[in-house]
Structure formats: structure tokens, C-alpha cells
Amino acid sequence: xxGVTQTPKFQVLxxxxxxxxxxxxxxxxxxxYWYRQDPGMGLRxxxxxxxxxxxxxxxxxxxxxxxxxxxxxxSLRLESAAPSQTSVYFCASSSRxxxxxxxxxxxxxxxxxx
Amino acid sequence: xxxxxxSPQFLSIQEGENLTVYCNSSSVFSSLQWYRQEPGxxxxxxxxxxxxxxxxxxxxxxxxxxxxRKDSSLHITxxxxxxxxxxxxxxxxxxxxxxxxxxxxxxxxx
Numbered sequence: 028x029x030g031v032t033q034t035p036k037f038q039v040l041x042x043x044x045x046x047x048x049x050x051x052x053x054x055x056x057x058x059x060y061w062y063r064q065d066p067g068m069g070l071r072x073x074x075x076x077x078x079x080x081x082x083x084x085x086x087x088x089x090x091x092x093x094x095x096x097x098x099x100x101x102s103l104r105l106e107s108a109a110p111s112q113t114s115v116y117f118c119a120s121s122s123r124x125x126x127x128x129x130x131x132x133x134x135x136x137x138x139x140x141x
Numbered sequence: 142x143x144x145x146x147x148s149p150q151f152l153s154i155q156e157g158e159n160l161t162v163y164c165n166s167s168s169v170f171s172s173l174q175w176y177r178q179e180p181g182x183x184x185x186x187x188x189x190x191x192x193x194x195x196x197x198x199x200x201x202x203x204x205x206x207x208x209x210r211k212d213s214s215l216h217i218t219x220x221x222x223x224x225x226x227x228x229x230x231x232x233x234x235x236x237x238x239x240x241x242x243x244x245x246x247x248x249x250x251x
Contacts (some may be wrong), residue, residue, distance in 0.1 A: 069242055072239070115160075119183070135183055
């Protein structure tokens with residue numbers, strides 16, 4: 028089925044470990060996003076890529092890096108995981124940035140940092 | 142401080158009842174979207190409203206964008222258990238970012 032695919036679905040890390048969350052979309056969308064979802068905080072934007080070759084910080088970028096590998100793939104890296112990064116991470120894509128273009132979300136990665 | 146406040150935070154109703162959830166802000170948005178999220182899944186887009194005062198209907202769901210484009214409501218008629226989920230509003234401002242509300246968790250009891 029067409030959509031946004033995230034891997035892994037679950038991950039447990041020890042404090043200080045690093046990992047990369049992978050995201051791929053097959054809808055030929057230009058824009059891709061990484062969000063984190065925490066109880067009572069809603070979805071908060073970490074980084075986004077308006078088009079291939081560009082990335083920009085969102086609301087909560089500290090502790091994260093991203094790579095827009097090509098038009099399909101947008102990865103999120105945690106260099107030195109901290110317990111505060113325990114969250115559910117969602118990747119999303121849209122045909123363009125801007126308010127008229129809805130997001131398609133992946134099913135999420137549930138990350139626990141101990 | 143959340144840019145978009147949703148109310149109520151939790152709602153539990155019987156099948157067949159009507160309900161309204163609200164999404165409010167002091168900021169103006171160029172458009173607003175509503176999503177539904179089920180446990181273990183990502184949000185799924187329900188509707189986008191872009192014009193102040195706009196009303197859109199999706200079967201038993203009615204969405205309204207406030208005249209001043211600062212708020213929105215979602216009304217569900219004759220709720221069904223399949224409507225259970227987390228309802229999220231998201232507003233777009235100038236630039237490329239959406240701001241999500243904290244959501245309303247709806248449970249429809251058969």
C-alpha cells in the first residue's frame with residue numbers, strides 16, 4: 028500500500044547510545060517532516076525538509092539531526108540519546124509545504140531511553 | 142504554552158449521542174486541519190478548512206472554521222464506536238509549519 032513507512036516500530040536505547048530512525052514515502056511527495064508525540068504535549072515538529080536537498084529546524088530540534096537522503100527518504104538521528112527523548116516519533120510527508128496540503132503520517136516509532 | 146487548545150481533553154459518550162469538540166487559539170491561521178488517530182497508528186487527515194466561516198461535512202462529521210480563522214469545531218452526529226480515537230486539530234501559519242493541538246480523546250460506548 029502506498030504511504031509512509033517507518034522503521035523500526037519499537038526501540039529501547041541506553042542513555043548515550045545513538046540510533047537512526049528511517050522514513051520512506053512512495054507518494055512522490057516533496058516535503059517530509061519528523062514529529063514527536065508526548066502525553067499532554069501534542070505533536071511537536073523536530074525537523075522538516077521542504078524539498079530534496081533542504082532541511083530546517085522545527086520547534087524542538089535540540090539533540091537531533093536529519094538527512095534528506097533523496098526524495099523518498101528522510102532519516103532522523105539521535106547522536107547521544109537521553110531519557111527526555113523517550114517518545115513516539117512520527118514521520119510525515121506532503122506534496123508541498125503550506126496549509127492546503129494535508130500530511131500523510133507513518134505509523135510511528137516508539138522509543139524508550141533508559 | 143500551546144498555540145492551539147482543544148477541549149474537552151477527554152470525552153466518553155454513549156453510541157447515538159451527538160458531540161462537539163473545540164479547537165481554539167488567539168492566533169490567526171491560514172488554514173486548519175482535523176486528524177483522527179487510533180492507538181498505535183499515525184494521525185489520518187479528515188479535512189482541511191481554509192476560508193473563515195467555512196463549513197465542511199464528511200458523513201456524520203461537520204467541521205467549521207471560525208469567521209476570524211482563530212478557532213474551529215468538529216461536530217459528530219449519532220456517534221458510533223468506530224468514531225473512537227484521538228482527534229487532533231492543526232493550524233498553519235505563514236511559513237511551512239503546522240501547529241498541533243493536544244487532542245481530544247473520544248470514547249464511544251456501544
